[in-house]
Amino acid sequence: MSLVLNYTYRLYPDAEQEAKLLDWLEICRGSYNYALGEIKDWSNSRKCAVDRCSVSSEYIIAADAPFPGYYRQQNALPQAKKEYPRLGEVPSQVLQTNIRRLHDAWEFFQKRGFGLPRFKKYGQLKSILFPQIAPDAITGWQVKIPKLGLVRINLHRPIPEGFVVKQLRIIRKAVRWEAVITIESDVKIPTVQPHGRAVGIDLGLNKFLTTSEREFIGRPRFFVDKQRKLKLLQRRLSRKTKRSANYEKARSKVAKHHNNIAFSRKNYHYKTAHHLCSDKQVGMIFAEDLNLKAMSRGMLCKHTLDAAFGQFLNILEFVCWKKGVFFAKVNPNGTSQTCPMCLEETGKKDLSQRIHECYFCGYKTDRDHAAAEVVRQRGLELISTQGLCGMETACAVGLPGVEETSSRSEAKSDSRKGGRRTRNAQP
Incomplete structure (x- = not known):
């Protein structure tokens, strides 16, 4: 069993990098809302009665249309980038994890029966995830982020020896930026037993x-x-x-x-x-x-x-x-x-x-x-x-x-x- 830890550090992007990060957050918010709209339209089209339609409006979707699941929406991203070139500015894995976040929330809603995912307003998406990052991407005072370059980081505590960097999440909190780095090791820690x-x-x-x-x-x-x-x-x-x-x-x-x-x-x-x-x-x-x-x-x-x-x-x-x-x-x-x-x-x-x-x-x-x-x-x-x-x-x-x-x-x-x-x- 591997040990997984999350270390949080302060990020200091320059003005150009901060503007790009804010732009990425808005692009991810748009893709999140679009994917959620597809799910809601498909669900609403299955709500009407079999023998009659609603008086006000109705969602017309083919009866044999499959549910827009995670893999279907993820595979549609390359075609969406051709129609909306702005999506190509964001790393592809960030967009995929953004869709994964939506479907995790949807599955959680189906499991417990409440907590339907909502459309996110301007500025409500606060974080993006890089599921893969190079093990040597972090130096003493910089971290290398895909399509963003080297960003200053306050590495106030070093990453322990024997741990491998797995993923990176960038979070915006008010006017500051934080990086949550996930590290993993194969070290085995015994379960604490009652004593003392x-x-x-x-x-x-x-x-x-x-x-x-x-x-x-x-x-x-x-x-x-x-x-x-x-x-x-x-x-x-x-x-x-x-x-x-x-x-x-x-x-x-x-x-x-x-x-x-x-x-x-x-x-x-x-x-x-x-x-x-x-x-x-x-x-x-x-x-x-x-x-x-x-x-x-x-x-x-x-x-x-x-x-x-x-x-x-x-x-x-x-x-x-x-x-x-x-x-x-x-x-x-x-x-x-x-x-x-x-x-x-x-x-x-x-x-x-x-x-x-x-x-x-x-x-x-x-x-x-x-x-x-x-x-x-x-x-x-x-x-x-x-x-x-x-x-x-x-x-x-x-x-x-x-x-x-x-x-x-x-x-x-x-x-x-x-x-x-x-x-x-x-x-």
């Missing part, structure tokens, strides 16, 4: 993150704090004439402000993930498998999307893999209603109730800290087998294939009596 001390984390809006070791990390309000300035910039943009020079200046300011919010949020997520993995004794991190789509539609949807829990969990999983820390997600149901000491259900809590107090064993702590402890216990239960990590957890009783030892039975009886049980012994 376990930590459970609980994500929330009052506190961004709470660990089972009583560490509380606040939540910066990336979008909310900068929303006032964004509203001002968007109001100025709405008063400009479209496609004018002043409109483009105002649009670039709005785009830069959006990128500033996104970059600061992503930077914070990376720093938090590295902070959790910085302790060498931490070998396992467990988090809740949250229903992020449902959370983003609730009463606190703006604050939930501002926190970007999904992006943080993806970053945390990658950082754990890089640092050799085991990462897993557990069932999130009832983590705030379960006592981490006696494992009894304490009932539903309002959002305003920030203290967990068990009526059975008397255990009292912060609500988020109690939930993080429950997440940790569920994570250990998820990976628990006899003798693993040198610990036996009381919450692992009842797992298939695991016998109930004397220590577990004693802990189970103590919890039913309402007494506190001791924490798991560390390896």
Whole structure:
């Protein structure tokens, strides 16, 4: 199994190269919209009833006309270049990958039943892909791009030895250009196994993150704090004439402000993930498998999307893999209603109730800290087998294939009596 990584670098094209890149993006946008139009016309022509047509309009396409699939539209590109010579300015593989992007979105739409691809407006296509690039195309400060020449690149970190450059994607973000270089190697990295001390984390809006070791990390309000300035910039943009020079200046300011919010949020997520993995004794991190789509539609949807829990969990999983820390997600149901000491259900809590107090064993702590402890216990239960990590957890009783030892039975009886049980012994 090969290892594939994406490295992002800053590009610095000159004025002529930047104008050519912008022209390529518009040509690809036109080909994307034309191919999507063919697919929509073919689909609409199959919607009418067999015995009658629509009163207003109808799409007249032969009944035996095949569906305009990827290979059919890709094979039509050479003939299209003869009719529209402007298509020849773009590298042929870039046009092919652009059509591939459309059909990936179409297949994804058919698979899940929603998310129909839309026509892209002016400036909405932000990236182009070069699926093949020469292994020696990248030097210390330049990258050789087909039909574009040598472009300055800030190679702030060198490509590791043993990796081969596979493809290059150029992205336009506001007024800056970025190059995402995909590298591949045949090196085999073993899967991280559970080891060391376990930590459970609980994500929330009052506190961004709470660990089972009583560490509380606040939540910066990336979008909310900068929303006032964004509203001002968007109001100025709405008063400009479209496609004018002043409109483009105002649009670039709005785009830069959006990128500033996104970059600061992503930077914070990376720093938090590295902070959790910085302790060498931490070998396992467990988090809740949250229903992020449902959370983003609730009463606190703006604050939930501002926190970007999904992006943080993806970053945390990658950082754990890089640092050799085991990462897993557990069932999130009832983590705030379960006592981490006696494992009894304490009932539903309002959002305003920030203290967990068990009526059975008397255990009292912060609500988020109690939930993080429950997440940790569920994570250990998820990976628990006899003798693993040198610990036996009381919450692992009842797992298939695991016998109930004397220590577990004693802990189970103590919890039913309402007494506190001791924490798991560390390896």
